[in-house]
Amino acid sequence: FPDLSVIKNIDKEFRAVIGGSNSTAYWSVINYINNKINSEKKPTTQEIFLPALSHVLIIDEINRGNVSQIFGELITLIEDSKRLGKDESLEVTLPYSKETFGVPSNLYIIGTMNTADRSVESLDTALRRRFSFEEMMPDLDILTGKNIQGIILKDLLYTINKRVEILLDRDHMIGHSYFINIKSEDDLKNTFKNNIIPLLQEYFYGDYEKIGMILGQEFFEESEKYTKDIFACFT
DSSP states (O other): OOOGGGOSOHHHHHHHHHOSOOHHHHHHHHHHHHHHHHHHOOOOSSOOOOOOOOEEEEETTGGGSOHHHHHTTHHHHTSGGGSTTSTTOOOEEOTTTOOEEOOOTTEEEEEOOOTTSGGGGGOOHHHHHHSOOOOOOOOGGGGTTOEETTEEHHHHHHHHHHHHHHHTOGGGOOOTHHHHTOOSHHHHHHHIIIIIHHHHHHHTTTOHHHHHHHHOGGGOOOOOOOOGGGSOOOO
16 A cells, blocks of 8 residues: 555455455554554654746647637736635536636646738737737748758848848738758748748739739749730721
């Protein structure tokens, strides 16, 4: 038995371990052991409390979810002042088990979102009030040393994002993740073809003049000059 205090029925529990005897013998032994343990305990003047192990809950793309369904009644309990052990701590009764439940102070909730998404605008005000917001800009240092055929990816992304910030805003700057796995010139071409250019087309609603101001004229080919002869005759 790891702890003698957990023993509820000495006769039954001891008999299952060592076989038959009598309850008086069981009680005599356990009392002796308990008295021995208590007599050897060293008196302490101060209890030592170890800090509670921190737990982290990450909710990705939190702005795309239904906040009331994600948190429910927890929307109140996650407030710092309402956590367990605080002066204004609150608990709720769980609907199925009927047990009381509160949010401990060692739980950290991190919600991620992309500010370029239009769904940010409809983010619940109650959620905004309960979270502190930290801006995470593209990390150019991750691209340090990446050079593709003389093209320094760190400088390339910096230049594109400065132009996007001026023509649009800082919330629409392009993330570094598009460039992390680029290892060849073909990878770089595919990234622009399949990721960067379509993203800019969405940002500027097909305004190729602004897209050209960001990428430069080398990304564009002169289109065929149309004349009136191309149209059908209609009188």
